[in-house]
Amino acid sequence: MIEKTVSTADLEQIYDHLAEAIDRAGLDKDRLFLAKLSLALSTMVADPARVAQAIEASLRDL
Amino acid sequence: MHQPETHPRDSLFYDYAIHPYRRPPEMDGAPPTAPVVIAGAGPIGMVCALDLARFGVPCVVLEQDLQVSHGSRAIVLTRRSMEILRQIGLERPFLDKGLQWSGGRSFFRGKEIYRMVMPHDPNDRVLPGLNLQQQYIEDYLVSFCEAHPLVDLRWGQKLEAVDQDGEGVTLTVDTPDGPYRLDADWLVAADGGRSPIRKMMDLRMEGRSYPGHFVIADIKAEIDRPTERLCFFDPEWNPGNNVLVHRQPDGIWRIDFRLPDGENPEDALDPKRLGDRIDRVLVMLGREGLPWALDWATVYSANTLTLPDYVHGRVLFTGDAAHLLPIFGVRGANTGLQDCNNLAWKLAFTVRGWSPPALLDSYSQERVQAAREICEEAGKSTRFMTPPTPGSRMMRDAVLSFSLTEDFPKDLLHWRTSRPHDYHTSPLNTATGDEKTFDGGFAPGEPVRDVRLEPDDHLFDHFGDRAGFHLLVFAGPESVPPDLMAWVGARPIPLFVHVLGPTGIADPNGMAAARYGADPGSVYLLRPDMHVAARWRTLDLNALTEALERATQTTLVASPAKEPVQ
Ligand SMILES: Cc1cc2nc3c(=O)[nH]c(=O)nc-3n(C[C@H](O)[C@H](O)[C@H](O)COP(=O)(O)OP(=O)(O)OC[C@H]3O[C@@H](n4cnc5c(N)ncnc54)[C@H](O)[C@@H]3O)c2cc1C
Numbered sequence: 025m026i027e028k029t030v031s032t033a034d035l036e037q038i039y040d041h042l043a044e045a046i047d048r049a050g051l052d053k054d055r056l057f058l059a060k061l062s063l064a065l066s067t068m069v070a071d072p073a074r075v076a077q078a079i080e081a082s083l084r085d086l
Numbered sequence: 087m088h089q090p091e092t093h094p095r096d097s098l099f100y101d102y103a104i105h106p107y108r109r110p111p112e113m114d115g116a117p118p119t120a121p122v123v124i125a126g127a128g129p130i131g132m133v134c135a136l137d138l139a140r141f142g143v144p145c146v147v148l149e150q151d152l153q154v155s156h157g158s159r160a161i162v163l164t165r166r167s168m169e170i171l172r173q174i175g176l177e178r179p180f181l182d183k184g185l186q187w188s189g190g191r192s193f194f195r196g197k198e199i200y201r202m203v204m205p206h207d208p209n210d211r212v213l214p215g216l217n218l219q220q221q222y223i224e225d226y227l228v229s230f231c232e233a234h235p236l237v238d239l240r241w242g243q244k245l246e247a248v249d250q251d252g253e254g255v256t257l258t259v260d261t262p263d264g265p266y267r268l269d270a271d272w273l274v275a276a277d278g279g280r281s282p283i284r285k286m287m288d289l290r291m292e293g294r295s296y297p298g299h300f301v302i303a304d305i306k307a308e309i310d311r312p313t314e315r316l317c318f319f320d321p322e323w324n325p326g327n328n329v330l331v332h333r334q335p336d337g338i339w340r341i342d343f344r345l346p347d348g349e350n351p352e353d354a355l356d357p358k359r360l361g362d363r364i365d366r367v368l369v370m371l372g373r374e375g376l377p378w379a380l381d382w383a384t385v386y387s388a389n390t391l392t393l394p395d396y397v398h399g400r401v402l403f404t405g406d407a408a409h410l411l412p413i414f415g416v417r418g419a420n421t422g423l424q425d426c427n428n429l430a431w432k433l434a435f436t437v438r439g440w441s442p443p444a445l446l447d448s449y450s451q452e453r454v455q456a457a458r459e460i461c462e463e464a465g466k467s468t469r470f471m472t473p474p475t476p477g478s479r480m481m482r483d484a485v486l487s488f489s490l491t492e493d494f495p496k497d498l499l500h501w502r503t504s505r506p507h508d509y510h511t512s513p514l515n516t517a518t519g520d521e522k523t524f525d526g527g528f529a530p531g532e533p534v535r536d537v538r539l540e541p542d543d544h545l546f547d548h549f550g551d552r553a554g555f556h557l558l559v560f561a562g563p564e565s566v567p568p569d570l571m572a573w574v575g576a577r578p579i580p581l582f583v584h585v586l587g588p589t590g591i592a593d594p595n596g597m598a599a600a601r602y603g604a605d606p607g608s609v610y611l612l613r614p615d616m617h618v619a620a621r622w623r624t625l626d627l628n629a630l631t632e633a634l635e636r637a638t639q640t641t642l643v644a645s646p647a648k649e650p651v652q
Binding site: 025026027028032035036039040042043044045046047048051054081082084085086 | 195466469473475476477478480481485487488490491492493494495497498
């Protein structure tokens with residue numbers, strides 16, 4: 025399980041912010057944008073094991 | 087010449103009555119007698135009329151049709167709406183017929199991913215939601231209006247034109263006998279989402295309209311399931327979209343789904359296409375092949391739009407005429423009921439001469455702010471239910487995918503439900519010196535909540551349907567100041583005193599004191615719509631006068647004899 029560390033209100037704001045950012049990246053670049061974002065967040069998490077956990081969780085039920 | 091439809095609408099469960107048009111007396115030279123005209127006998131216009139009548143204010147209600155709502159439309163009343171109906175003394179038939187509920191379940195790829203539980207406090211008498219078709223809502227309100235001597239409900243009369251000066255309005259009303267002129271001091275525009283009055287006055291709404299169309303279909307079918315809100319995301323037959331199912335009285339089920347992008351809304355109502363989709367929904371409900379019959383179907387889209395001001399001279403907008411809100415979170419009728427409950431007492435105080443028209447500015451201030459909060463909140467749910475862009479769709483799909491195994495994004499699956507608004511910035515509030523000593527309870531601007539004092543005795547029962555301000559006194563050892571009743575009797579406005587304690591309403595377990603954060607001696611001043619105007623730890627008649635003057639926007643001179651209120 026991935027722990028919930030931000031409030032629902034913050035998560036809602038992040039959700040909208042990400043949606044807008046994906047639209048700004050555009051249909052041909054949204055994958056590149058999401059890959060860059062994942063890398064940036066990984067170094068912020070600073071824990072390879074937890075990044076791996078997030079990768080596994082995200083691969084489920086695609 | 088206005089010619090309303092005289093053939094009753096079709097329905098599988100509701101017998102539409104044709105209400106007779108009656109020639110208005112003004113057409114034959116009688117002078118107008120009602121200070122207020124309400125355009126539109128939808129739920130909001132009628133509740134407004136009945137609320138005004140409680141304060142002794144007569145009104146004329148104009149309705150272009152001869153029968154109630156086409157289709158079930160707004161089917162969920164919230165607890166707040168039920169409280170408003172109770173205040174006006176109308177709740178009984180709604181409780182008898184409606185189906186109460188408090189939760190819902192959401193499914194994705196055949197798995198239950200979210201269980202919605204709407205908070206229910208044991209102090210409340212009704213559950214958070216009550217399902218009832220709009221035909222019944224209007225039917226009950228029509229009976230109350232027709233029985234009330236102060237409400238003149240005029241069927242088959244269509245408002246055609248509005249003129250106003252600083253003193254009042256001049257209306258042109260078309261009827262089966264041709265047009266007539268009707269003068270009044272005030273016009274309440276409760277003429278619905280397409281508001282012809284809004285168009286006549288060339289007023290623009292602000293906000294956003296969302297792409298995407300939804301179909302609503304009501305079917306009659308024998309489905310043995312509890313009353314709860316069901317939501318199916320991304321069903322196989324409608325990829326990327328969602329389906330909502332609600333139970334209604336009389337064996338009617340509401341099916342609501344988003345159309346695939348690009349599909350023409352008219353095509354979606356084609357009986358064969360709609361029928362196939364309904365069959366597929368029945369499969370999802372575990373009722374494959376169940377016989378059903380269609381009662382009513384329509385197409386809608388989502389908006390978060392509001393007029394920036396609800397008071398335009400002598401014309402006051404309310405309900406859908408004032409705003410168009412998404413139905414996720416049951417916003418439509420429930421928001422309108424809070425509007426007209428706010429408007430009615432202020433308009434009544436103005437008409438009765440207890441307050442200047444400036445009091446009505448607070449109606450606009452409080453309710454436009456509420457509408458904006460709803461647009462903001464409901465906008466979030468709308469972006470989830472009908473993602474307007476590729477980015478929002480991708481995010482929605484990500485949340486759904488995670489929700490099969492992860493808990494952290496699950497709150498994003500719940501759209502907030504219509505709630506009573508807190509008028510914390512209202513100009514009618516008084517923050518007393520005691521305010522900061524209250525820990526809990528209800529602050530100025532907040533609506534107060536009910537309390538179960540004893541198993542079958544609620545605080546709100548003691549307020550009854552009395553129309554006016556309420557002073558709730560938590561009696562101390564010295565009980566009520568002896569000069570209070572004399573002070574109240576000398577005010578020209580309706581003000582009711584309720585004493586909690588050994589000499590008054592019994593609160594044996596201190597439930598009310600606890601919920602209101604009250605000590606012996608504490609006092610709440612409540613507006614007629616049950617929002618707090620001010621509260622104190624001890625009563626001081628000068629402070630009370632000041633708060634009451636602010637809440638009524640007037641100077642209260644003591645009058646020797648109190649005017650009787652009907
Ligand atoms: C097709 C449809 C489906 C809906 N579905 C839902 C739903 O599922 N859930 C939900 O919460 N809400 C729903 N709503 C919204 C809900 O019905 C409204 O929020 C609610 O009825 C608002 O009440 P109202 O009194 O403000 O307006 P209305 O109920 O629209 O009443 C306005 C009245 O004014 C009358 N009128 C209009 N113009 C004139 C005139 N010139 N002269 C005289 N009379 C006039 C009309 O005939 C009507 O009776 C739906 C609305 C529609 C139209």
